[in-house]
Amino acid sequence: MVVANIALAFGPWFVRMADTGPVAAAFWRIALAVPVLLVVAAVMARGKPAFAGVRGLWGVLVIAGIAFAADLGSWHFGIVRTTLANATLFGNSATFIYPIYGFLIARAWPSRSQGVALLLAAIGAGLLMGRSAELSPQNLVGDLFSLLAGILYAVYFIFMARARAVMAPLPALALSSLMTVLPLLAVALLLGEAIVPTDWTPLILLAVVSQLLGQGLMIYALGHLSPIVVGLALLLQPVVAATIGWIAYGERLAAADAAGALLVAVALVLVRLGGRTPVQLAPVGSQTKSSPRR
Numbered sequence: 001m002v003v004a005n006i007a008l009a010f011g012p013w014f015v016r017m018a019d020t021g022p023v024a025a026a027f028w029r030i031a032l033a034v035p036v037l038l039v040v041a042a043v044m045a046r047g048k049p050a051f052a053g054v055r056g057l058w059g060v061l062v063i064a065g066i067a068f069a070a071d072l073g074s075w076h077f078g079i080v081r082t083t084l085a086n087a088t089l090f091g092n093s094a095t096f097i098y099p100i101y102g103f104l105i106a107r108a109w110p111s112r113s114q115g116v117a118l119l120l121a122a123i124g125a126g127l128l129m130g131r132s133a134e135l136s137p138q139n140l141v142g143d144l145f146s147l148l149a150g151i152l153y154a155v156y157f158i159f160m161a162r163a164r165a166v167m168a169p170l171p172a173l174a175l176s177s178l179m180t181v182l183p184l185l186a187v188a189l190l191l192g193e194a195i196v197p198t199d200w201t202p203l204i205l206l207a208v209v210s211q212l213l214g215q216g217l218m219i220y221a222l223g224h225l226s227p228i229v230v231g232l233a234l235l236l237q238p239v240v241a242a243t244i245g246w247i248a249y250g251e252r253l254a255a256a257d258a259a260g261a262l263l264v265a266v267a268l269v270l271v272r273l274g275g276r277t278p279v280q281l282a283p284v285g286s287q288t289k290s291s292p293r294r
Contacts, residue, residue: 021193065179082142093150
């Protein structure tokens with residue numbers, strides 16, 4: 001879990017280092033990782049059908065892939081327009097949005113700790129966005145795109161929960177990622193972005209460190225740890241991202257930034273504390289409900 005969060009926190013830096021467009025970087029992150037995911041899923045099946053149960057789920061997987069493509073495209077677009085710390089925090093907003101979906105389905109109020117978490121997250125997000133608006137309108141745009149990415153990531157969770165109710169996690173991840181490749185390429189081409197890099201290093205690092213190492217270890221760890229441990233470990237991501245932003249780009253946190261980030265960080269922990277689960281959207285052990293960003 002610790003290694004996964006540190007690896008995921010390096011993703012925004014690799015996006016900034018890439019000499020392609022931000023959406024094109026998202027395309028290469030998935031395109032370079034998908035063949036490995038497909039092979040690993042087949043190997044781990046140990047002679048059994050690796051993608052059993054996929055019949056009848058293609059529509060769900062396609063929608064999940066498109067949602068993930070929109071999520072990554074929005075997030076990468078936001079990464080180059082705001083601080084690395086803000087992009088990481090807002091990119092994790094699915095942590096709050098997904099439980100809200102559960103509350104609506106179950107028609108039940110959240111627990112006290114979950115309600116406090118949502119309130120703290122809203123106050124913290126307001127502080128961070130206010131500071132971004134003071135620094136530059138472009139920073140505020142980056143925050144909003146990162147927040148949009150978090151919303152789209154929650155949509156991805158919802159459809160992946162349906163797929164993973166039938167399929168094993170790794171094959172479901174591999175196939176949904178496959179559905180992400182073409183939409184990302186199409187959007188990058190429509191935006192007129194540079195697609196083919198002159199330096200492949202940042203994109204290879206993005207695929208290996210973020211998608212394979214970070215996301216792969218996260219999927220494994222989520223099945224073995226309690227929600228509070230997951231929440232505490234998730235705090236590593238904004239800390240590491242803020243440190244990278246400070247060292248590489250001189251992105252220093254002002255008092256309001258630090259206060260907003262702290263409120264969001266506390267909310268990330270509180271939302272994972274015990275309490276009433278509004279609705280069970282996926283089988284136990286599917287790891288969909290608690291999947292943090294990226």
